[in-house]
Amino acid sequence: SQWGEENLQALSIQEGEDVxxxxSYKTYTTVVxxxxxxxxxxxxxxxxIRSNEREKRSGRLRATLDTSSQSSSLSITAAQCEDTAVYxxxxxxxxxxxxxxxxxxKLTVEP
Amino acid sequence: EAAVTQSPRNKVAVTGGKVTLSCNQTNNHNNMYWYRQDTGHGLRLIHYSYGAGSTEKGDIPDGYKASRPSQENFSLILELATPSQTSVYFCASGGPGQGANERLFFGHGTKLSVL
Incomplete structure (x- = not known):
């Protein structure tokens, strides 16, 4: 997971996979x-995404926010090559x- | 779509020289920001501004000055450039929405090399 001084992470998946x-963060936040x-x-x-939403979708994207664990996630369903980017x-x-x-x-989606 | 324009897109400077990076936004946003991004790392905040005439220090202001002469323009100034300032610099404007809901609109970045 990312935050703070951690170096850039890299993920490589095949087209069509979910990712x-x-x-994660150390202090309370209401919006990510x-x-x-x-x-x-x-x-x-x-x-x-705001804390009162817990989950939010936009097309193939899904974001979550859990204030109790102080973490957020971003999921991409059926990734495409054009999703290759840094998030x-x-x-x-x-x-x-x-x-x-x-x-x-850094997400790389390979054909 | 909100527009933020940076100039120049690429800059090569000599150590000890003065460098000015310019940013213009047509969004009428009050807030503007300068970040730098180094290979393999995220964006780090250098200076920001709440409006014309204001500048505030971010996390890494040493070696940088900022100027906000108008709502539209925000400059980053390196009075005495050093090789450690070689980086990609991004300008952003913030809005609509306030506080935690503020959305940032970024320019394309300026790649600066200090030799």
């Missing part, structure tokens, strides 16, 4: 953002009005 990426970064581009928000979780710290990013998960 889950995890994010998931961003996707394609090669050579800036990150872009793909899904945002970041991000959240606001309680005492700063800025978004802090995890170290990221």
């Amino acid at each position: 889950t990426m995890n994010c 953002h998931w961003y996707r970064q394609d090669s050579g581009r800036g990150p872009a928000l793909i899904i945002l 970041f979780c991000a959240r606001k710290m309680s005492n700063y009005n800025v978004l802090y990013f995890g170290s990221g998960t």
Whole structure:
């Protein structure tokens, strides 16, 4: 899973498989953002989940947020080659009005 | 779609030289941010701004200055560039939504090499 000073993680799967990426954090948070970064581009928000939602879906994406275990996950169903990217979780710290990013998960989907 | 434009896209600088990275947003967002991204790592916050005339330090501000002369423009300045500042720099604007719901819109990044 990603957060803090952990190095970038890498996952490699075959097209059509499902994949889950995890994010854990040490302090309470009410909102987790998931961003996707394609090669050579800036990150872009793909899904945002609030604590009162617990689970949120957008197309083949599914995000969860568990405040009791202080963790979030992003799942991709039936991954496609175009899902190849780096995925970041991000959240606001309680005492700063800025978004802090995890170290990221580099996902490669092979045909 | 929200637009954030960075310039230049690529920059080669000499050690000890001055470098200015520029960012322009047409989203009318109050908040703007500068991050750097190094190979294999996530994004680290350098400076941010809540509006014209304001700048705040992020996690790694040493060696960097920021300037927000207007709502649209936010610059990152390296007065004395060092090789350790070789990185990819991203500018972002924040909105709509406030606080934890704020969404960031990123530019394409500036690849800076300090020789």
